Amino acid sequence: MALQAQVLYDFTAEPGNHELSIRQGDTITVIDQTVGGGWIEAQDSSGRTGLVPEGYLQVIGAADGAGESRSGGGASVTNAAEGWSHQGVANTQQADVIDYDDGEWDDDWDDQSEAGSRGYDQVEEEGGAAGQSTNGSTMKISLNRFPFHKGPSAEVYLLAKAPADSRERLPVFIGEVGPVWLYPSAPLDCLIADPKKESKLYGLKSFIEYQIIPNTTNRPVTHRYKHFDWLYERLLDKFGSALPIPALPDKQVTGRFEVDFIKMRMEQLQSWMTRMCRHPVVSQSSVFQLFLTHRDEKEWKTGKRKAEKDETVGPMIFSLVETEAAELDAINVEQKCEHYSRFTRSMDDGVRELLSVGHTHWKRCTGPLPKEYERIGRAFKNLSTVFTSSGYPGEETLTDALTVAGQTYEEIAELVAQQPQKDLHFLLETNNEYRGMLGCFPDIISVHKSAIEKVKESDRLVLAGKITNGDKKFMSQRLSGMSYTLQAEMNHFHSNRIYDYNRVMQLYLQQQATFYQQIADKLRAALNQFTTL
């Protein structure tokens, strides 16, 4: 009994990678779900086999029917099981059975094969959905974002009470700049280090393990990329309606072939974790604390299961808001929301523009420009060689100096080629992070707008007998609370933005000045080799 899956999106195979091209609407047969790294081996109707991204598929006739209910949102094979967790295809050697037993999941999850036919790439990409776009907002986000594909409507979450059994609160204070989060007295931070390639099952399955050391406990915990991915999913589910939860790093900015990939990924995971640590709400959440400070495998697994059962996710997060500030009316809320919407959109445009020219500049500085300086250098050196053959007495000063000038331009070529890694890299990475965050705002703004709309029509709802006057009042209070979270979040965003851009611009300009200074100095040294006329 072979398992069938429907193709949700077109996928074009890359030659030589044992991939299979599939078209939206095709029905394919799943051959091997244990390939790992987001890939499944499948067979198409004409009998060809190859790897396809599991996120592009939807299992037909899955046991609990959950796949069906989410087809509008493009649910993937991995999301077909209950609880939105990431286990998806269980690691059974019987390819035609999917094991949905949650109790078995942890082990299976860790044991998925990540080596195999896709080699190094596969190790690198573990946990990252293949076919992700590189614009920072992965497909996974748009498929899984709670507010729009699952979870209560604006009406429901505006009226929902905070869970009785939860001690979680989302306090908003009024500070100098307006509504602000409650910042911890000692900021959380963590260091990611020591990436190690680990393998299981006699080397058949390999992956990278990172050490993460939080400044609070100073005790390292070990995580794989897919654990980060799990954390990301949890944070997105829980906070995504109120806070920008940027996607995890994928193959971005500088290209995977230009720097050591593992180092780059670690650097990017570090940036992502640092940003999460800096967020007062995220960093203090139990799921984030679990990730950083669990003491053993048992605590980690228990906490993980608990986090996956968290019900205060999506817009329900707003039920946790607590503030002493005066209630805002819908008009006021709408104005603020519009302002933030405009700001984040124009900043997104600005950041994209900078990234675009930055990438162009990167290519030029690492490609044609140094080649040209090298050619100039070589031309000087060649002339020097020719001149040396003249047999004319006493031109050693010139020929030596010409050689030095040639070497200088060859050195300049190297400087030019290496420079982007020293400055442009950080400018692009920072802007890339911001593009990731800014890409989250449309959804956040949208949750707010639908709440504003609901509150605006609450009079009509009362008249229609759908809600009581008390409900209406409660909805208005809830909307006000939502607005305070948005304002607190924007103020957090602004203060971070000012800090980050100040820092990265200084680093960029400092490095650029040093770079040009070095070239000027080199040229002067070369100049000094020539005889003064």
Next chain:
Amino acid sequence: MALQAQVLYDFTAEPGNHELSIRQGDTITVIDQTVGGGWIEAQDSSGRTGLVPEGYLQVIGAADGAGESRSGGGASVTNAAEGWSHQGVANTQQADVIDYDDGEWDDDWDDQSEAGSRGYDQVEEEGGAAGQSTNGSTMKISLNRFPFHKGPSAEVYLLAKAPADSRERLPVFIGEVGPVWLYPSAPLDCLIADPKKESKLYGLKSFIEYQIIPNTTNRPVTHRYKHFDWLYERLLDKFGSALPIPALPDKQVTGRFEVDFIKMRMEQLQSWMTRMCRHPVVSQSSVFQLFLTHRDEKEWKTGKRKAEKDETVGPMIFSLVETEAAELDAINVEQKCEHYSRFTRSMDDGVRELLSVGHTHWKRCTGPLPKEYERIGRAFKNLSTVFTSSGYPGEETLTDALTVAGQTYEEIAELVAQQPQKDLHFLLETNNEYRGMLGCFPDIISVHKSAIEKVKESDRLVLAGKITNGDKKFMSQRLSGMSYTLQAEMNHFHSNRIYDYNRVMQLYLQQQATFYQQIADKLRAALNQFTTL
């Protein structure tokens, strides 16, 4: 009676310029020879009319038959008259008559129309043959080079006596570096200045006149481009077998649309004249002195006619050599000749390589690179504008600094775009001059090689009774003298080369260092606008 001309080369009309496409072998009808600037209006067999370059045509059945005798060398309409002078198409309003009367020539020559339908381009190009290649060696050179298309064979010039009536001598001394020319005690120099657009015939004909002021008389003489061209032709005829006489400037190096053309041409004429002034043989020749120091129109015209009748041209120049140095045998001469041949060829390669990368670099520095810096600057400024709209208090320091950073990159864009004119320009011009000179050596070397061959077979010639033993001895002496001129010339070339490359490399590196220093300083100033973190 319409004048017919045969088309020597294909010419493709440029759209919108009233030009006429013609094919080699076509017969066309000359309509108007008074267009000027190297152009003729013609009609093809299908009745279409338009401008064609006169150098591409050969008059059919010209009165004196001179055109016929030179058809192998591709003689042009302008060269169809006796004496190789540049009068060509006489300026008569009767289009069907060519006036070959030398007595009329001077006036006609100066009166050729250069304005008309081709506007500014026409003024610029006066005297330059249209369709010239831009590689520094114009078609005119290869067509007219004496040794190969006219003039005596190696045998003849090796035996020729110096003209009895000439007081010209070509003395070669032995200096520290070997054979050297006789250098004048005070080096000649001249300044070209004050280009003026002049017109005749009520503005119908216009041209540029330059003032040339030699340092010997300090008295300005006035010349048009075509006078320079005449001088070039005379020098080439007279010295071309012994010395490199580089072509006059044409549209080279930086492109005519990038800088003011007249200024550029004047600069290039200045370089050419400076180089000629620096040459001890050229600068002391009567034709060169005439050009620089004639006191009035009459002296100029008389001198001009005399120069055109000079018989010591082509390899006959070697009959003037005078040296006290010991006679060199053919083997020795051949070795030196081979060495110079190799050197000039490899220097030609080196210079071409530098010019090639220089042109590529020029394009990048004036095109995409500054555009990119401008985009970076704009991106910073845009971000600053967006940030200003945040409404978040206290970020003026950042937004102001970001604006300054943006402006800085816009200024860098300008610096980058302007820089080539300040340094690369001179590097390219110098190398261009050298390419022009180096392009003359193959012909010079070739004259020497054919003389060497003749001397080598002189024993056989004596046996065959073609020459006497006295002739053989004389030929060997003459060859030795030729070798001394080549050595003197190469030593002159080397000492100039060392001077020129020393100078231009220093200028280039100095300007480059200043350029990068300026950028570094600007970036540091921008950096200082940011708050220290």
